[in-house]
Amino acid sequence: MKASPFWSLWGWPLFIAVLSGAGLVGGLVGDGRWDWMTWVGLGVPCVASAWFGLRGRRARA
């Protein structure tokens, strides 16, 4: 399957957005497993920011 221009542009942002949304809702629903949904869901934007933001920083210096 060849990625369409739409998905190559919006695929990752949508993926992260949906997971964050699930994380925000999960914690409201219940404890235990739902907590994990929150931590993973909200962890994804943090990890993506750190990974892509810090990657390749050395190349410049």
Add this chain to the structure above:
Amino acid sequence: MSPGTTRVWSWLHKWSSLVSTVFLLVLCLTGLPLVFHHQIGAWLGTEVVAPALPADAPRATLDQVMAAARGRFPSKTGMYVSQEPDDDTIWYVTMGDTPRSTTDLKQVAVDARTGGALAEPKIDGGVMGVVHTIHVELFAGLWGKLFLGFMGLLMLVAIVSGIVLYAPFMRKLRFGEVRHERSTRVRWLDLHNLLGIATVTWALVVGATGMINTWADLVIEHWRNDQVAQLLSHYRGLPPLTQLGSLEKAFANARAREPQMKIAFIAFPGTAWGSAHHYGVFMRGRTRLTERLVQPVLVDAVTGEVSSSEDPPWYMTTLLLSQPLHFGDYGGVPMQWLWAMLDVITIVVLGSGLYLWLSKKGPVRKPAAAEAKAAVA
């Protein structure tokens, strides 16, 4: 997207951000310690802890609790009595000169078992109180709240226009590509786009719920004039109360009406959360969700009989749900740290946005503009 449309969205993004950025930075910086206010309170020693007693130790009545609180502040009148969701050993009694006072409030923490006063926690005092007041209202009362609510609205405009502009800027780039080899400006443009789009859901939710929370006073007032006034229409025109009946009896009857719920707080007659003739007994459910959706049980403050127990209307539910979604206090300590991290990332987005605007103005204007164009093309 046509160049004309892009220009309109750019204009929206630029101005909604420029007007609000300084205030949003203040909100992010003050919000950061507020995420950890429980831990900071414990660390500063302002958190009250009740002495250990057996779980089945007999309980003091609420009338004893109020007597203990009045013993500390004989000239003040009761406004609210509340309990933390996870600790039923302490009652927090809030007192003021009148039920509608907003300044000079006092709080007494009373042991729920012995009925003895434990401490007088400072309301909005200390460093965290100052931080909280800045975050909520910039020391400018209701108008400060509404102003910050408007800044929240501008933030939402900036986010939506930012999403729209993400497409033309990123068309030629892979997700997360940061062109470190290019100029500082291009590198920060890429970082701004990456961090902005990665945290967009969180920022939209925290921005929107923050905005809704700034309307809390107005929403509660509307609820009092709307649902409460309708339910209690037969109390209209009665003279104000001079003597209140037993709080314990009112509480017991409210519990009997909603036996599956536990207490969140009780509002005294004449306060913002109650009617002039009732104790507003606000009960919470026992699940994560219903813990937030308090049920108002209105109890006649003289007879102690329940007058009504109705589900709150949609706008109250919206307000009540907006609180946890803004505070991030419903997923334990890991969630607090995630909230803090997302807050810091937002600070970087705001700062880089400001830098991108400033760096356009300086002597490097021409090459920078050319690079931005190259990035758009």
